[in-house]
Amino acid sequence: MKHMVDIEVVIDESCTDPRVTIHTNAKSARVENIIEAVEKAAESDFPMIPGSDGDNVELISQRDIIRVFTEGRKILIRTEEKVYTVNRTLSGIEEVLNSDRFLRISQSEIINLYKVKCFDINTVGTIGIVFENGERTWVARSRVKAIKDMIKKSM
Amino acid sequence: MTAEKLKYRFIIRALVGALLGLMIWVILFLCGSYSDETVLDRPALMVQLFGSMLLGTVNMGGAILYEIESLGLWKPTLIHYILCMTSLTSASLILKWFEPGTLVIMLLICTVIYVIIWLANYLFNKYSVRTMNRDLELMMKKKQDGDRS
Numbered sequence: 001m002k003h004m005v006d007i008e009v010v011i012d013e014s015c016t017d018p019r020v021t022i023h024t025n026a027k028s029a030r031v032e033n034i035i036e037a038v039e040k041a042a043e044s045d046f047p048m049i050p051g052s053d054g055d056n057v058e059l060i061s062q063r064d065i066i067r068v069f070t071e072g073r074k075i076l077i078r079t080e081e082k083v084y085t086v087n088r089t090l091s092g093i094e095e096v097l098n099s100d101r102f103l104r105i106s107q108s109e110i111i112n113l114y115k116v117k118c119f120d121i122n123t124v125g126t127i128g129i130v131f132e133n134g135e136r137t138w139v140a141r142s143r144v145k146a147i148k149d150m151i152k153k154s155m
Numbered sequence: 156m157t158a159e160k161l162k163y164r165f166i167i168r169a170l171v172g173a174l175l176g177l178m179i180w181v182i183l184f185l186c187g188s189y190s191d192e193t194v195l196d197r198p199a200l201m202v203q204l205f206g207s208m209l210l211g212t213v214n215m216g217g218a219i220l221y222e223i224e225s226l227g228l229w230k231p232t233l234i235h236y237i238l239c240m241t242s243l244t245s246a247s248l249i250l251k252w253f254e255p256g257t258l259v260i261m262l263l264i265c266t267v268i269y270v271i272i273w274l275a276n277y278l279f280n281k282y283s284v285r286t287m288n289r290d291l292e293l294m295m296k297k298k299q300d301g302d303r304s
Contacts, residue, residue, distance in 0.1 A: 014300045107224050114298065116291060119284045124229035125277035127284055140224040144283060151290045155297060 005034065018042075046098045051077050051084025060084060062101070066115040066131050068093055070108040080133060103150050105129070106140040113150060161219060169216035176211025180204055206250045213242040228276070236269050 020038050024031050048059035064079040070090060077084045077093075086093060094102070094110055104110050117130045119139075127139045139147065180203065217238045220231035240262055247253045253261060 014297055113291075114295075118291065119287045121277075121281050121284045124227070125273070125280050126227050126229075127280055138227065141221075141228065142224070144280075148283070148287060148290075151287060151294055154294045155290060 047096055049077065049086060049088075049093065049096065051086045053082050053084050058084070062098055062112075065097075065102075065112050066133060066135070067112065067137065068097075068102075068110040069137075078133075078135070100154065103143075103147060105137070105143045105147065109137060111137070113147075113154065161222060164222065165216055165219040168219055169212045172211035172213070172215025173208040174211070175215065176208040177204065179211070180207035203250055206246045210242050210246050214239050232269065232273055236266075240265065 022031060022034060046062050048061050049065075050057055051060050052058075060077055060079060066078045066080065068075065068077050068086075068090065070076070075086045075088060075090055075093065077086055090108070090110065094104060097110065101112050101114055102110050103113055111129060111131075115132050117132050120128045120130060122128060127141075127144060129137050129139060131137075217235045220226060220234055221228075223231070243261065243265065244258065247258050247261075252258075
């Protein structure tokens with residue numbers, strides 16, 4: 001058959017997320033369709049989450065999420081650029097988040113482990129998290145073990 | 156943890172504390188805390204027993220504070236410490252358990268125990284943070300190597 005697509009799968013344990021590289025002699029509609037199909041397949045497992053920045057509703061990619069937290073009665077999502085308000089419960093969001101990346105650290109917060117810069121401890125012994133964007137939060141004592149387990153699993 | 160679960164756990168802890176208070180009082184009574192000349196009538200015995208059970212309830216029930224995530228660590232420790240010291244002092248003075256000098260020593264010992272427990276918890280958390288940072292670095296390095304390849 002003409003115009004077959006060759007698919008090669010390379011098993012590499014150092015890859016945390018699957019990477020798709022397309023070799024082609026020119027960008028064509030066919031290539032665009034393949035890209036779209038791969039993107040759709042990826043998002044079907046870990047869907048984008050609709051959030052409002054006050055003016056507009058946008059679809060937030062899970063890769064961009066730093067943390068999801070409650071503030072008063074609102075559920076907020078923090079990305080590098082903005083804070084979005086979401087129309088779901090924290091548990092509802094937790095269900096659709098990638099469990100290899102996201103972890104509940106308290107009753108009111110879920111974090112993206114890949115956006116954590118480091119952990120620290122204050123003078124009274126509470127463990128804290130410092131994110132890549134400089135923001136900080138605190139870990140509930142009951143969740144410390146879960147964080148340790150998740151890091152070990154991802155290593 | 157929901158308010159309902161917390162309430163349930165508090166009740167269980169308070170009951171266990173009351174039982175422990177009862178057991179400790181019985182053991183001390185049988186070991187001869189009261190001298191041979193001491194004559195305790197029933198009402199006085201009941202008051203002593205009640206005092207012991209109440210002390211157990213306050214100490215064990217008060218520990219529920221540690222399960223309220225929003226309080227962190229130092230607030231429950233401080234509140235529990237105040238609760239325990241107050242209840243021990245009150246019970247001791249009202250029920251005449253210790254001489255004032257002995258009571259002060261008891262309070263000092265309790266304070267030292269609290270400090271030791273807090274310090275142990277702090278050192279354990281410090282160690283945990285060190286290992287978590289080390290593992291996080293390895294995890295991120297592996298991710299970067301995977302992204303680059």
